[in-house]
Amino acid sequence: xxxxxxxxxxxxxxxxxxxxxxxxxxxxxxxxxxxxxxxxxxxxxxxxxxxxxxxxxxxxxxxxxxxxxxxxxxxxxxxxxxxxxxxxxxxxxxxxxxxxxxxxxxxxxxxxxxxxxxxxxxxxxxxxxxxxxxxxxxxxxxxxxxxxxxxxxxxxxxxxxxxxxxxxxxxxxxxxxxxxxxxxxxxxxxxxxxxxxxxxxxxxxxxxxxxxxxxxxxxxxxxxxxxxxxxxxxxxxxxxxxxxxxxxxxxxxxxxxxxxxxxxxxxxxxxxxxxxxxxxxxxxxxxxxxxxxxxxxxxxxxxxxxxxxxxxxxxxxxxxxxxxxxxxxxxxxxxxxxxxxxxxxxxxxxxxxxxxxxxxxxxxxxxxxxxxxxxxxxxxxxxxxxxxxxxxxxxxxxxxxxxxxxxxxxxxxxxxxxxxxxxxxxxxxxxxxxxxxx
Amino acid sequence: xxxxxxxxxxxxxxxxxxxxxxxxxxxxxxxxxxxxxxxxxxxxxxxxxxxxxxxxxxxxxxxxxxxxxxxxxxxxxxxxxxxxxxxxxxxxxxxxxxxxxxxxxxxxxxxxxxxxxxxxxxxxxxxxxxxxxxxxxxxxxxxxxxxxxxxxxxxxxxxxxxxxxxxxxxxxxxxxxxxxxxxxxxxxxxxxxxxxxxxxxxxxxxxxxxx
Numbered sequence: 001x002x003x004x005x006x007x008x009x010x011x012x013x014x015x016x017x018x019x020x021x022x023x024x025x026x027x028x029x030x031x032x033x034x035x036x037x038x039x040x041x042x043x044x045x046x047x048x049x050x051x052x053x054x055x056x057x058x059x060x061x062x063x064x065x066x067x068x069x070x071x072x073x074x075x076x077x078x079x080x081x082x083x084x085x086x087x088x089x090x091x092x093x094x095x096x097x098x099x100x101x102x103x104x105x106x107x108x109x110x111x112x113x114x115x116x117x118x119x120x121x122x123x124x125x126x127x128x129x130x131x132x133x134x135x136x137x138x139x140x141x142x143x144x145x146x147x148x149x150x151x152x153x154x155x156x157x158x159x160x161x162x163x164x165x166x167x168x169x170x171x172x173x174x175x176x177x178x179x180x181x182x183x184x185x186x187x188x189x190x191x192x193x194x195x196x197x198x199x200x201x202x203x204x205x206x207x208x209x210x211x212x213x214x215x216x217x218x219x220x221x222x223x224x225x226x227x228x229x230x231x232x233x234x235x236x237x238x239x240x241x242x243x244x245x246x247x248x249x250x251x252x253x254x255x256x257x258x259x260x261x262x263x264x265x266x267x268x269x270x271x272x273x274x275x276x277x278x279x280x281x282x283x284x285x286x287x288x289x290x291x292x293x294x295x296x297x298x299x300x301x302x303x304x305x306x307x308x309x310x311x312x313x314x315x316x317x318x319x320x321x322x323x324x325x326x327x328x329x330x331x332x333x334x335x336x337x338x339x340x341x342x343x344x345x346x347x348x349x350x351x352x353x354x355x356x357x358x359x360x361x362x363x364x365x366x367x368x369x370x371x372x373x374x375x376x377x378x379x380x381x382x383x384x385x386x387x388x389x390x391x392x393x394x395x396x397x398x399x400x401x402x403x404x405x406x407x408x409x410x411x412x413x414x415x416x417x418x419x420x421x422x423x424x425x426x427x428x429x430x431x432x433x434x435x436x437x438x
Numbered sequence: 439x440x441x442x443x444x445x446x447x448x449x450x451x452x453x454x455x456x457x458x459x460x461x462x463x464x465x466x467x468x469x470x471x472x473x474x475x476x477x478x479x480x481x482x483x484x485x486x487x488x489x490x491x492x493x494x495x496x497x498x499x500x501x502x503x504x505x506x507x508x509x510x511x512x513x514x515x516x517x518x519x520x521x522x523x524x525x526x527x528x529x530x531x532x533x534x535x536x537x538x539x540x541x542x543x544x545x546x547x548x549x550x551x552x553x554x555x556x557x558x559x560x561x562x563x564x565x566x567x568x569x570x571x572x573x574x575x576x577x578x579x580x581x582x583x584x585x586x587x588x589x590x591x592x593x594x595x596x597x598x599x600x601x602x603x604x605x606x607x608x609x610x611x612x613x614x615x616x617x618x619x620x621x622x623x624x625x626x627x628x629x630x631x632x633x634x635x636x637x638x639x640x641x642x643x644x645x646x647x648x649x
Binding site for chain 1: 469472473476480487490501505508509512513515516517519588589590591592593596597599600601603609
């Protein structure tokens with residue numbers, strides 16, 4: 001593959017469309033909305049990896065389109081008579097697509113990291129997730145190109161793009177909702193544990209496996225591309241890539257998860273589990289609200305949220321006397337309301353409000369072992385409704401829970417307070433049946 | 439009834455055979471056979487995707503009513519590409535009469551298939567949502583085929599799908615992300631119909647851009 005050929009391919013690549021489309025996607029995507037006050041390097045680095053959810057399908061589709069060019073233009077026989085071997089032409093075209101994808105990715109990285117450098121409230125740059133993103137870019141391009149070369153048709157490019165999009169969504173669902181370890185191999189799945197990132201050192205286990213998997217896929221695809229021109233080299237590359245991919249799948253199959261993220265036993269270094277010391281930042285509202293210093297920019301907003309939610313139960317037996325942000329857990333633990341380690345992004349967050357309301361009606365030891373009772377959910381819904389906060393209605397939408405909340409909210413304030421005073425502690429332990437509510 | 443001055447004489451059997459042959463050759467030049475086979479494959483994949491997704495509320499099943507129609511719309515728009523370019527445009531003055539039935543036929547086939555597959559889904563109004571999204575995304579793809587070329591006509595709808603996916607993820611679905619709206623939304627239906635109309639008006643008279 002000569003430099004001149006690569007230069008020509010770079011100039012004529014349809015991947016130039018990426019320069020137009022990707023900034024639009026990224027500007028309108030949730031990633032751009034995350035560029036708000038609480039700036040953790042770990043979060044932002046992972047946002048960069050997440051940008052592959054948008055970039056990956058396009059790069060794969062465009063690579064498939066470029067790969068079928070010779071057939072589309074009827075140039076196969078003509079180019080077959082030239083001195084250069086076919087694999088050199090193909091690799092040059094594939095390289096040009098990767099080059100443009102890298103330019104877009106690097107520009108995105110430069111913007112995100114520059115904004116983060118100005119805003120960062122905790123930690124330092126984390127190389128893992130952006131590198132996994134790079135490997136994903138190479139894998140998507142090489143795989144798209146190999147498929148386009150094997151099946152050169154007008155339909156290949158769009159179907160490859162939609163398939164990459166769909167497969168990644170399926171893998172993300174498998175990882176997040178079914179806890180299937182193979183889903184962690186999705187190129188958009190965060191390679192570091194986000195909720196624990198400010199409290200513990202970065203655990204590289206998953207990033208290493210993801211990068212190996214993606215690198216293996218890229219090598220496998222190049223092998224498939226080369227095999228028709230040079231059987232021995234192609235088979236060796238494909239076998240090597242397949243072996244790497246299989247090894248990664250085997251490693252991830254043995255993984256487990258905890259509050260800090262994914263543990264891969266063979267790669268795990270216990271030193272990465274050590275806690276990072278910090279002094280909490282507190283604000284005195286109805287109860288003292290304390291957060292990790294990384295989240296200090298949102299302390300006032302969080303304090304206001306806790307004050308509004310806690311108002312009906314403040315001062316009652318069993319009510320929390322302090323609220324504290326922790327990397328994991330939920331509920332009230334020894335008089336301390338555990339606050340989720342989630343970024344509010346400067347706006348009311350239904351997830352965080354719901355999480356706090358559910359925590360207010362549950363004992364930490366009980367809520368970790370089983371789900372909340374309908375009575376607990378009804379009172380949590382009442383706390384949310386009276387606070388005026390937006391909430392996650394998917395978690396509190398059953399008919400019985402909504403009816404019980406309506407009945408409770410319709411009571412006079414003094415009756416509500418009296419019922420809570422008599423039952424709040426038992427409610428937290430999950431010992432109040434729905435029928436016992438007024 | 440008297441015979442009008444401009445009435446065409448009835449077609450002879452030879453002319454009818456010629457017409458059928460012309461239509462057949464046109465469909466072959468647009469890879470209509472492989473397109474129909476791919477449509478069937480995508481529809482089957484949608485059925486499988488829903489089954490494997492468990493039919494519950496998750497990202498995969500939330501994206502399916504958009505991703506399935508997108509794949510189908512991309513196939514229809516890619517089929518609009520002419521392998522003959524300007525030569526065909528120069529000598530074929532009645533091409534729109536072939537283009538419209540070709541595109542409409544593929545869309546009807548795909549719409550019927552998707553609706554049939556979605557009939558058993560737990561998502562309220564699923565057959566209509568898939569048909570509506572197919573209509574709108576096909577319109578967008580055909581517009582793109584006219585402007586960017588049929589080969590790259592999948593780019594704008596995919597950009598739009600990624601944005602809609604982000605809106606679902608952030609629970610911020612509005613009219614701007616109409617494919618993610620429910621079956622009863624009139625605005626979404628009007629937007630989809632408008633897009634299809636615009637797409638057909640753009641792509642039927644002059645075909646897809648050569649690219």
